[in-house]
Amino acid sequence: MPEQKKIHLTIDGKAVEVAPETTVLSAAASVGVEIPTLCYMKGLPPDGSCRLCVVEIFGGRKKGLFTACGEHCAEGMDVHTHSEKVVEARRFILDLLMSNHKEHCFNCPQNGDCRLQSYCMEYGVSETSFVGKMINKAFDGSSPYFNYDPKLCIMCRRCQRTCESVTGKNIISLNGRGFRTRMSIPYDHAWRESACGICGSCVEACPVGALSTKSNTKNYRQWEIRKTSTTCTLCDKACQIDLVTKNNKVLDIRTTGGLTSKNLPCSRGRYTYWQSLENRVNTPLIKNADTGSFEPADWGTALALIAGKLDKKSIVAGSVSTTEEEQSSLKDIARSAGARDKVFGGYTELLEIAEGAKTLLVNDTDMVSGCRTGRYCSYCQLYCDTVNVSALNELDFVAVISPAMSDVAKTADVVLPGYSFAELAGTFNGHAVNPAVSRNVKNGLSELATFMK
């Protein structure tokens, strides 16, 4: 291949050499010059709508103010990213944006993590200098997992472009013209009535508080949270996610590496996990044969009961969400009892596996199975709604290790507390599963494995 021609320019006095068609913004980033942006999204074509990234260009063919996100570098350009004219222009843009933005930073879910807020601080815009009309569109809290406040929207169109180009759903579009332009869903319906699949990518894209996760409104401030990179175990897509935690509680899920990374979590991955953390199993439970209700038991009794029941005719089954370390423990258990071990993907397969077996041990780590008690189950009906697991009641003995009282756990004779992937350290599908929160309860699986050694 012939060597590509290089373009030479200076950015804030620093000499830069870039390939043709490099934008000024990425050329600046390559030499560590930061240019403020609101609408720019890495990996997507530039939009050029916020105009905050203006830089002043001298030399070369062009002169004057240009947006760094879209302008290609040209030979001999002299780019000034913070000249007096540029700062003045950015202040004007921020002033305009603030003039159509509800100022209630104290109450805003995005407080402390707001791009508009930090740029206003950087450029000394404490309040707008304009008095005039503001957009008047009602707050929409109808979506189960997030809120939309049009009065906070700065029309950067990141949500719209995410919906159009990243997820391909095309639910969000721009409605109206001029000052009345607003981000909306088809026919201006309430969010819940739209075809939105609630993947939540738009919420992550929002640089201000216009789109915010419901848990965000009360539960946390951006500076209080901790982020842990891990792998979503809800299906074999294995999305890389960041678990947002505060005080040992999972509050939100974000995409590792930003919205243009390969695997974007779906509605299940993003919301059902922490919405379904109710109904946890915290102690070993043994079903009272007479009343049919579960009664707390001590670890020794429960483990001995399970160990006594497992034999050659037993099946030890782990869900596909079981990590490799857990799978190894299950194998050890099966080997010491002489039982067969299986992996199941979904409850239908579990029922097939269980056919003909007398006793069954299930490691049901899939948190979604426990979310029946959580809200909005229709978004995760894969495991919880459609499969009738009552056939498991016909077995002689069923033991389930599960983080929550799932449908399968309800059919069990003994239930041991399990860990969710947010609490586990291990491997999954080649990616790392990192513990984001710790749990004060022993893990049923490791306890059983130790017990049966």
Place this chain on the structure above:
Amino acid sequence: MSKTLNILTEGMGLYDATDVSAYKEHGGYAALEKVIAMEQKRILDELIEAQLLGRGGAAYPAGRKWSQMAKIPTFPKYIVCNADEGEPGTFKDRELLRDMPLKVIEGMTIAGRTLRAERGFIYIRGEYRKLQRVFQKAIDNAAAAGCLGRNIMGIEGFNYTITIVSGGGAYVCGENSALLNSIEGKAGRPRIKPPHLAEVGVYSLPTLVNNVESYADLTIIFSQGAAYFKELGVETSGGTKLISICGHVKNPSAYEVGLGKVTLNDIINDPELGGGTIDRPLKFYHLGGQSGPIGFPEQLDTAYDHESLKAQGLTVGSGAVVVMDDSVCLVDYCRKVMEFFTFESCGKCTPCRIGTTRALELLTALCEGRGEEGDTDRLEEMVKQIASLSACGLGQACDKAIMSCLKRRREEFLAHEKGFCPTGSCNMTKGGASIA
């Protein structure tokens, strides 16, 4: 010598505009026949020599635009005619579409032949529904006569079709990239450039966009020669220009004049053209539509061509000349201009979306007696910023009228600051302040 010309508009209204044989009798398709015999390089050289500046408003040299386009090796290419004549006060394309549709078709076919494009689109504004029917009839007749379609004029491999696309009513669709989005069925919002339309245009393919009049002018250039065309105008911009005069003049209509051959005074006051204002004296005139600057009586001696007007801070623009007499308040007029931009802003970029509204609010305050000291400076600063920061031509041009007024009639704005309207047409009590 007559001030108005009859070159582009030759034969206008004398025969059925959609009749191909009548058009040929009046010299139609002579240009295309010559173009067919020419090499691409010679055609482009001819066009550069003719000094044809784009007639839509931006006055970009057509020769340069075509040459850039010819260099791009990607095919297919598209030819687009911008007939979204949305500048208020402009109605010269209407005349061409109604009375000379075959000239536009021939011009577009010449472009297709030169740049080896096989498809043309003409984006006609939605309000011209009747003209769309006329134009469609002209296209059908041309196709029947073998001047459009496959193997045009019997030449193997010379294929060209034209499709009419009806505009949806937004002014911003006159901006080239928004126009292409609109053709594609998307919302009419401008695209970010680069990539330029010559590389990534309609359906992401190389596209040439020119105005109706520019295409029609090609028939003169290639039938009579570039030298003849250039003679009609001045050194830096050749040809004739269709202008549309309206407002407080005796003869509001569209006229053809040679560029640089008449002055603004001729255009407004000559009995052959505007015919002067009615009863009241001239106060100002707005050139080139809402996105053009405002001129005043002391500038009337300027010759009407791109360069001379530019020296005076004025433009040819779309060819609109809106004449206003002294019953009109300048600040109120500017308010109306800004109202237009506020209404027509597509809402994509921040300065245009919010800025035009804020500027309108300020102008409204001035017109209602709610003005404050320093508002004029504030307004000037504001529109300057909006124009320099906006993404497309719409926002970038919204300051032209106001800035030209502030330059020459600042005192009228300053009087409004103090709650006084020199013309007396603004209702200064609206905002609660009494007339000074």
